[in-house]
Amino acid sequence: MSETAPSAPSASPGRRARSERRNRWLLLTPAMVILSLAASGPLLVVLIYSVLTPGDYGGVEWRFSLDSWFAVVVERDFFTEELTLADAHLMVFWRSLKLSLCTALLCLIVGFPTAYFIATRPARRRDMWMLLIMIPFWTNLLIRTFAIMELIRNQGTVNTLLVASGLIDEPIQMLYTEFSVLVGMTYVYLPLMILPIYASMERLNFDLVEAGYDLYANRFQVLRRVIFPLVKPGVVAGSILVFVPCLGAYVTPRVLGGGKQLMLGNLIELQFGQLRNWPLGAALSLTLLAVVMVALIFYVRAIGQEGERDV
Amino acid sequence: MSKGFDVRRQPGFSTIAIACFVLLYLPILLLVVYSFNAGSSIAIWEGFSWRWYVSAWENEQVKDATIRSLVLACSASAVATFAAVLAALATTRSKPWRGQTVVFAMVNQPLMVPEIVTAVSLLIVFAAVKQVTGYTGLGFLILAHAAFCIPFAYMPIRARLQGMDLSLEQAGADLYGTPLRVFRYITLPQLWPGILAGSMLAFVISLDDVVITEFVKSAGQDTLPTYMLGQLRRVVTPEINAISTALLAISVVMVTGFFFVNKARK
Numbered sequence A: 001m002s003e004t005a006p007s008a009p010s011a012s013p014g015r016r017a018r019s020e021r022r023n024r025w026l027l028l029t030p031a032m033v034i035l036s037l038a039a040s041g042p043l044l045v046v047l048i049y050s051v052l053t054p055g056d057y058g059g060v061e062w063r064f065s066l067d068s069w070f071a072v073v074v075e076r077d078f079f080t081e082e083l084t085l086a087d088a089h090l091m092v093f094w095r096s097l098k099l100s101l102c103t104a105l106l107c108l109i110v111g112f113p114t115a116y117f118i119a120t121r122p123a124r125r126r127d128m129w130m131l132l133i134m135i136p137f138w139t140n141l142l143i144r145t146f147a148i149m150e151l152i153r154n155q156g157t158v159n160t161l162l163v164a165s166g167l168i169d170e171p172i173q174m175l176y177t178e179f180s181v182l183v184g185m186t187y188v189y190l191p192l193m194i195l196p197i198y199a200s201m202e203r204l205n206f207d208l209v210e211a212g213y214d215l216y217a218n219r220f221q222v223l224r225r226v227i228f229p230l231v232k233p234g235v236v237a238g239s240i241l242v243f244v245p246c247l248g249a250y251v252t253p254r255v256l257g258g259g260k261q262l263m264l265g266n267l268i269e270l271q272f273g274q275l276r277n278w279p280l281g282a283a284l285s286l287t288l289l290a291v292v293m294v295a296l297i298f299y300v301r302a303i304g305q306e307g308e309r310d311v
Numbered sequence B: 001m002s003k004g005f006d007v008r009r010q011p012g013f014s015t016i017a018i019a020c021f022v023l024l025y026l027p028i029l030l031l032v033v034y035s036f037n038a039g040s041s042i043a044i045w046e047g048f049s050w051r052w053y054v055s056a057w058e059n060e061q062v063k064d065a066t067i068r069s070l071v072l073a074c075s076a077s078a079v080a081t082f083a084a085v086l087a088a089l090a091t092t093r094s095k096p097w098r099g100q101t102v103v104f105a106m107v108n109q110p111l112m113v114p115e116i117v118t119a120v121s122l123l124i125v126f127a128a129v130k131q132v133t134g135y136t137g138l139g140f141l142i143l144a145h146a147a148f149c150i151p152f153a154y155m156p157i158r159a160r161l162q163g164m165d166l167s168l169e170q171a172g173a174d175l176y177g178t179p180l181r182v183f184r185y186i187t188l189p190q191l192w193p194g195i196l197a198g199s200m201l202a203f204v205i206s207l208d209d210v211v212i213t214e215f216v217k218s219a220g221q222d223t224l225p226t227y228m229l230g231q232l233r234r235v236v237t238p239e240i241n242a243i244s245t246a247l248l249a250i251s252v253v254m255v256t257g258f259f260f261v262n263k264a265r266k
Helices: A013-049 A067-071 A087-119 A123-138 A141-152 A157-164 A178-202 A206-214 A219-247 A251-257 A264-272 A278-310 B013-034 B051-058 B060-091 B100-112 B115-133 B139-162 B167-174 B179-208 B211-216 B224-231 B238-264
Strands: A052-054 A060-064 A074-076 A083-085
Touching (some): A013 A278, A013 B060, A013 B115, A052 A067, A067 A278, A087 A123, A087 A178, A087 A219, A087 B013, A123 B238, A141 A251, A141 B224, A141 B238, A178 A219, A178 B013, A206 A219, A251 B224, A264 A278, A278 B100, A278 B115, B013 B238, B051 B238, B060 B100, B100 B139, B115 B211, B167 B179, B179 B238
Antiparallel strands (some): A052 A060
């Protein structure tokens, strides 16, 4: 190989390209090694595990079987061998989907006006407002979930205040319900909605809004017919950015749902913990991953539209 | 239209926005306030006291978990930042090359794949490795954390590299500087803010992680977040608030620092 030859001061273009390529891969090596050992590699192992037979005490036996993939949606009756829909799984799927969609909607209702508010502040101040949105987001998710828990538990601030004011006689059970998971996820993921909507709105041309008013539109019509269509890619992006982590949420439903309001993430954990069915857990993980990937494709398309609009 | 007509106004929007900011900070604020509660309730104020900070400080488990969290966050962010600097150097300022997509997909994987999926995949692999080698040390956690910190360290470093003026490096090369010396004396000094920002972000991300740590840790290897998660099942005292407040303080300082380091370069 020519690389082993002593290097001349003026290398030929071919050799320079080759050494550039070698340097590039040398530089990439540490990151690629770490990522293949602790990210991509293990993901491939999950794929393999999903088509193996569960072992008796967790783990797997190395026998090929597609049972786990069927078990994601159907259940085989232990005695009659009859196949029925796996109600328990479907209920968890449905709850995950429902709560994720509701969270995205709630975040949109709160986030859209907030993003609009920030985008209409003087340019100098906008960064500070956005920093205020981002600080909670970069702080510990568990702590934020925990803050909500303290607020709504039976002996928590909200119930204590309500009882003290005489509005209610007994604390309302809010914790460990779907409501508490919904509130928690909205609180935790709200910044993910505001960020992309704000990015769209910051570039909103208010001459167009003014033109709308000149054409005798009222405020609501301007909002619906002018502003909303212009920032729609941001709205779509934000909704997906909220929807995706909700779907795979684990900490929030565990803390605020108290093991009663299982979501997909908790169902996966159960298979690796108490239920000791690793292949089923692997199949469920990949199902979740597939849904997330589809959502992310829509996200990339929404971002793409955003770019086209600028041109 | 009347003269005072503001085209930017939308009725009710400001109210919702202000409510949003209040609701965003109120729960955290209450959490912090009750960490100073003299009583053992997290909802009834009984006067100011440091007692829960003292009690957290004297709790051996908390001390243990704090040290582990910090050691883990420091080593993981150092490893991730080192790998990210090299990777950023390799992926900027070059024409598109073969394998580029694969590299980007791998770097971004921790951002796209749900944390719980990564967590169980690591559980599967590391459980097998632990069984075969018998090693159950902190190495697994450092490796796992370094992996998901890489994209967070990579982003600001790459952004910094892309925004850099190339003429200085070319001048250095024209003056017969070797690539290594050009990097050491020209690129690196300009790259520092990016490296600082990237490592701060990686540190915070590692410090706050719950899910992956929970699945990867061996017995008795609690970090502060997993310790807190375990405590939530018991009777909650303001001690948890005190620990949370300390963690929050670190995060807020880091994030604000990141914001200003990042802003300074514009």
